[in-house]
Amino acid sequence: MINADKIAQLCYERFEQLPRRGKPEPGREWTLLAAVVKITRRADSDTVEKEVVSLGTGTKCIGQTVMSPRGDVLNDSHAEVIARRGCVRYLIQELHSAVSGGGSSVFCLADQRGKWRLQLGVSFLFFTSHTPCGDASIIPMTDSQPQPCPPVTSVKEHEGTDVGGDRKRKAEELSEGQNTKLACLVEQGPIEIKAKGPSDRDGVHLQIQDIHRTGAKCVPGGPADPLQSGAGYHSTGVLRVKPGRGEPTLSLSCSDKLARWAVLGFQGALLSHYLQEALYFSTVVVGKCPYSKEAMQRALVTRCSHVSHLPAGFSVSPPLLLQSRLEFPFSQAQTELRHQARQGCISPCGAAISWCNVTEQPLDVTANGYKHGVIKKIKTSVIFLHVCVFRSPLCKLELFHSFLSLVSATSPSALPDSLRKAELQTYWDYKQASQSYQQAWQQLHCQAFPLWPRSNRDLLLFS
Numbered sequence: 001m002i003n004a005d006k007i008a009q010l011c012y013e014r015f016e017q018l019p020r021r022g023k024p025e026p027g028r029e030w031t032l033l034a035a036v037v038k039i040t041r042r043a044d045s046d047t048v049e050k051e052v053v054s055l056g057t058g059t060k061c062i063g064q065t066v067m068s069p070r071g072d073v074l075n076d077s078h079a080e081v082i083a084r085r086g087c088v089r090y091l092i093q094e095l096h097s098a099v100s101g102g103g104s105s106v107f108c109l110a111d112q113r114g115k116w117r118l119q120l121g122v123s124f125l126f127f128t129s130h131t132p133c134g135d136a137s138i139i140p141m142t143d144s145q146p147q148p149c150p151p152v153t154s155v156k157e158h159e160g161t162d163v164g165g166d167r168k169r170k171a172e173e174l175s176e177g178q179n180t181k182l183a184c185l186v187e188q189g190p191i192e193i194k195a196k197g198p199s200d201r202d203g204v205h206l207q208i209q210d211i212h213r214t215g216a217k218c219v220p221g222g223p224a225d226p227l228q229s230g231a232g233y234h235s236t237g238v239l240r241v242k243p244g245r246g247e248p249t250l251s252l253s254c255s256d257k258l259a260r261w262a263v264l265g266f267q268g269a270l271l272s273h274y275l276q277e278a279l280y281f282s283t284v285v286v287g288k289c290p291y292s293k294e295a296m297q298r299a300l301v302t303r304c305s306h307v308s309h310l311p312a313g314f315s316v317s318p319p320l321l322l323q324s325r326l327e328f329p330f331s332q333a334q335t336e337l338r339h340q341a342r343q344g345c346i347s348p349c350g351a352a353i354s355w356c357n358v359t360e361q362p363l364d365v366t367a368n369g370y371k372h373g374v375i376k377k378i379k380t381s382v383i384f385l386h387v388c389v390f391r392s393p394l395c396k397l398e399l400f401h402s403f404l405s406l407v408s409a410t411s412p413s414a415l416p417d418s419l420r421k422a423e424l425q426t427y428w429d430y431k432q433a434s435q436s437y438q439q440a441w442q443q444l445h446c447q448a449f450p451l452w453p454r455s456n457r458d459l460l461l462f463s
């Protein structure tokens, strides 16, 4: 029913239409793209409408020391996370319109007091230009299974100086690519690269038994990667934290987050107050890149398929997994193909773009978790960093404020039961009061992801 190529094309075109700001410099910078597509099947016709409602780009994640207790910074700017948050903005606006009598193309009233549900025929699909970081990126490489992505044959190979470590290192960047240094190392020559790690010793066996690697490290407190050569380098099926700028992050890999959304929904705790049923992505489409259906299945589906005892409104809802043959023009591989020596080192684009289908400020460009351009301009007066004009509308605080304005717009008689407590004040309070969501999370946590770090309450007490 779903044509993966058409979905990819729709998302690439939507990106194309955005203004220049925050986009990668062609041939030098690359980025990752993700999007949420609303699918509407009309009962009275055979046609299916597809609309990109949220789009995100980005490759960065901030370290834990710069996380803010005010909720005003974007901790995780991977494209997938940006796309989900933009979609939450869009859904808040839809609900806002619905509760104010303005109608919605997404929601209709459900039978429980104050609750809404998806209209018949409406569903959401998730697109990502690349295999999500973390577990899904640990992909077997074999001779019999040629990699879909051309640059597995490295730059150096064409020059007749191929060294296994180089190729392997190269493959690692391709599958993940959050480390800015790697592209430069490749430019500098294979010898330096060869000496980089224990994994690079036996290059000759590469093609027989190797894997694409992830830069995302296992979460603390659990088993670590064996780091053996070839296929024994990684453990599979484990939770991983995202690689940050040198220092550890607290953000889980996109593979882990997608797996979580397939049980808890992608709407988050706040919107769960208003929804009778969690919202699940019906399908996940990945663009052309190193990809393994088995690894995707393991990372996104199998790890949670046994979870039971979920409260009403929640279910284990794995997405259909599809891959497109169309590659994102700003992927790392495409950038390398177009790169010219005079352009300097290839690097991931530092900015993250969010666009979503909302009336106020649909476009948002950030760097380092704040509005783009702000950090550089006022580096000397750090005090201004927290003035609201620099916050992204996607940060926790802004999403919380949008949610609170939805609550204010809801007439008291139409308020969901979970929001009828007088003592709710902070972001933390509102999240905790979302009881079914918290119960579902409890089940998922103890049955599938006991090592998933608990959120730090001190960082969530803003209002």
Ligand SMILES: [Zn+2]
Binding pocket: 078, 079, 080, 132, 133, 253, 254, 255
């Ligand atoms: Zn990621």
